[in-house]
Amino acid sequence: MTVISARHPALTAPRAAAGFTARPARRRLGLRRQIPFARLLGVALLVGVWSAGASAGLLDRRKLSAPWTVLSTGWQLLSDGQLLTNIEVSMQRVATGVVLGVAIGTTLALIAGLSRIGESLVDGVVQLKRSIPTLGLVPLTILWLGIGDGFKIVLIMLAAAVTLYVPTHSALTGIDRRLVELSEIQSVSRFAFIRQVVIPGSLPGFFLGLRLAVNTSWLVLVVVESVNATDGLGKMMQDAQNYGQADVILVGLAVYGIFGLLCDSGIRILERKVLSWRRTLAD
Structure with a gap:
């Protein structure tokens, strides 16, 4: 009697089918996941180095x-109401200044971006x-305007308007020409074209310009408040300079920085909400 024994083949990894190659693991080229409170890490590091230098006596106080x-000092100024x-x-x-500047800058960008005649009349003046x-x-x-608040607001307004105009106008003129031709083929009305093509296409540039405009406005404010001013953070810092109060100057700088960071963060959040349809490396 013959016994036939079958030997089970060893389990092996499945081979790729003929004509196909194994797909390599996908390599991530974009940014990794967001780090919580990432924007505060650099600030914390700076304060840490500052504290270490002060503790070691390396800094002239x-x-x-x-x-x-x-x-x-900040708490003292806050308590007596001077800082507030x-x-x-x-x-x-x-x-x-920012509200007026944003309104003017947006209007000029739309005029220059949607009309050749408007661009001829507006763009040269803004670039000048x-x-x-x-x-x-x-x-x-x-x-x-005198030395009151008028000239301060006007300078902030001009700085904000010009800063906002440039990226907004660039975004408007950078809209894909094929979208314009497609809208013409579909006989889209001018109002619908602006609402469905122009506004979505220009919003990224507008928000970039808004962030830069707000930041520039704070920079201009620092200087104009030190010119014949009677109040404001700039005046407080100028008086502190005259009396050699470095701590008061640093309080003013910290307040400027905190408000600037809060404004920028607020605009970023608004931008993500409005442009939720857009996928970028930062997402």
């Missing part, structure tokens, strides 16, 4: 006060203004 001294009063005045100036430093207009605006 007459020129660069320690972080805890700045905190103590100056913050309120500065916020009113920068808010008024870009070549003139905003702070170089301080003497002329004081001559025209």
Whole structure:
């Protein structure tokens, strides 16, 4: 009697079918997942180095006060109401200037971006203004408007308008020509074309310009508030300079930085909400 024994083949990994190759693992080329509070890590590192230098006695406290001294001075200014009063005045100036500047800059960008005649009339003037430093207009605006809040708001407005105009106009003129031709073929009305093509196409540039405009407005505010001002954060810092109070100057700089960071973060959040349809490396 013959016994037939079958030997089971060893289990092996399945081979790729003939004519096909194994697909390599996908390599991630974009940014990794977001780090919580990532924007504060650099600030924390800077404060840590500052604190270490102050503790080790490497810093001249007459020129660069320690972080805890700045905190103590800030709390004292906050308690006596001086800091809050100056913050309120500065916020009113920068808010008024930014609102007016955004309205003017957006209007000019639309005129120049949607009309050849408008571009011929507007773009050259705006580019000329870009070549003139905003702070170089301080003497002329004081001559025209006096030393009150008027010239400060006008300079902030001009800086915000020009800064917003450039990326917004660039986004408008950079809209794909094929989208325009497709809209013409579909006999889309001009209002629908602006609503469905122009606005979505220009929003990324608008939000970039808005972030830059707000940041520029804070920079201009620092300078204009130190020119014949009677109140505001810039005036507070100028008085501190005259009396050699480095801690008060650092308090003012910290307030400027905090409000600037909060404004930028708020615009970023709004941008992500409005442009939720867009997928980018940062997502």
